[in-house]
Amino acid sequence: MILVHAMTPARYGVWALFLVVTTFFEMTKSGLLKNAHVLYVSGTAADNPEKTTIASSSLIINTGITILFIAFIYLWGDGLSRWVGGGPELATTLRWFVPGLVVMVFFSHLEAVQQSHLDFKGVFAGYFARQLSFLIVIASLRLTHQPIRLEHLSLYWSGCVFIGTVVIYFYSRRYLLNRFDPTMAWVKKITGYGGYIFTSGIVANLFSNLDQLMTGAVIKSTADVAMYNSASRLNQFIDTPSYAAADVIFPKISKASVEEGENKVLYLYERMVAVLMCFTTPLVIFIIIFAWPITTIIAGNAYQRAALILQLYMVAGFLRPFQNQSANLLNSLGKARLCFIINLISLGVNLIVNWTCLHTIGFYGAATGTVITCLLGTTAWYFVMRRQVGVEMRSIIRYMGEFYGVFYREALAILRRVRGGAGA
Incomplete structure (x- = not known):
């Protein structure tokens, strides 16, 4: 700031x-x-x-x-x-x-x-x-x-x-x-271990920064890159819980896949995605509605054009927990190669879509391309996860409803205690 x-x-x-x-x-x-x-x-x-x-x-x-x-x-x-x-x-x-x-x-x-x-x-x-x-x-x-x-x-x-x-x-x-x-033996072993994790890291880092890199490469304006960077930093509020949750659920799924079978893995995955989407949904709606004042307060009047980018990012941010947890699930099940292939295809599609949108739309092309790629990617990830572990979207929606019900009842209980204390 x-x-x-x-x-x-x-x-x-x-x-x-x-x-x-x-x-x-x-x-x-x-x-x-x-x-x-x-x-x-x-x-x-x-x-x-x-x-x-x-x-x-x-x-x-x-x-x-x-x-x-x-x-x-x-x-x-x-x-x-x-x-x-x-x-x-x-x-x-x-x-x-x-x-x-x-x-x-x-x-x-x-x-x-x-x-x-x-x-x-x-x-x-x-x-x-x-x-x-x-x-x-x-x-x-x-x-x-x-x-x-x-x-x-x-x-x-x-x-x-x-x-x-x-x-x-x-x-x-x-x-x-x-x-x-x-020792040369350990040098070879360490470099050999990286494999798909190393290349997946390259792909993931390119994917997350592609909008800024391509905006700079196509439009040749560092001022426009600054707009994308400021919106991207605000977007991290949405992504952070998903990445933190990945650290928590990774060992749980790895253990469950060995000790309790695919049903437990599916249960953990669907509930984690539901919890994350319960958190991101109201936050996404709030930021979409108030994107202009939020951008102005944090970055200043010179960055008002970043507000629409932020709104487009929020659409992608709403769906990103599903993609992040899907990739995390495949890695924890020892299917890093499949995860790498999907990420590589996603990067290629993102590159083509962003390039096309930047040349046809201009300044907002990279943000628009990111949303289009995210929608396509989420659809692809859903069918992959359905085939791999039997994911059902209706189960995720049902868990979301259950969590919102718990939140609502807890909020009512807190209000009653507050009123009871005030009355006393």
Whole structure:
């Protein structure tokens, strides 16, 4: 919010593209490394010396991937910037973030170390310190009326990543044995494990950022990218509960599929989707009705065009819990290959539809294309899930009715207690 009000839409659009590129790199790398690191270390006995071999091999891969990305920035950063419409500013901002990329090697490694020992306090503390310090920096610049230059902003972000790394290091020290003994066997095993999860991560990250990337590539306006970025950030309010629920239900479904059979899996899946849609439905309706004042309050008058984008995103956001939980269900049942194929087809369709809509509609083309793709994707996912586990839409609707009934009765009970207390 501070940056939106402190920068012009064109300059904020460059920052939005910078975040898309760097976040895409980190999330993709995490999909390959962190899952494998956590899986192999957590499944190894506490006194097994192979723990350090696994961690060391993971660090080698982490470093190698980062070096390749830094080389890509210096060799082809200008071309990438021109392709997405970021101009020379985006390439410069990416190069100023190289120190941050180096520090991120250690941050992500320590994060994986923490999670592999089922300790999440350090991860929370590291991210909290990183984000809070950046907030303090940009708030201080705003309050003192200092100019905010994009290349300096990426350098400040690098410093904040360093602060987060120091914090997470203090929480991780007890798990570090200060030995470095990687082996080629473990390097191959870790990279081999990624497979479909790694490629699915690439596809998922491309899919979630395709609207901003294609808007920049086709329209060549960073100001328009800024509109999409601001609407996308507001849209995260809808997506966050679905992703959080995935972390909860993933182990439950994996266990149920082994111990209790497909009927229990189907029951858990349909009820989780129903709960999420019960939550998102009123929120979606509220945001669609009040999209203009919400956008104006959060982003300012310059971003009013983002209101219609936000409304279109809400239509897709209403259906997204079904798609997210379907993908999560297939992964938990060991059908990652099928999940990858569906996601890859969805990405291809989204690319074609968005490209067509951008050239025919213009500014709102990417948002319109996202809605069309989401409707097609939800339909496809429904028939896939019906075939795989026997999902029935009427069951989800019935569960939604039951949950709303519970909410209504609980609300009435609370009102009665409040009135009773006031009368006393």
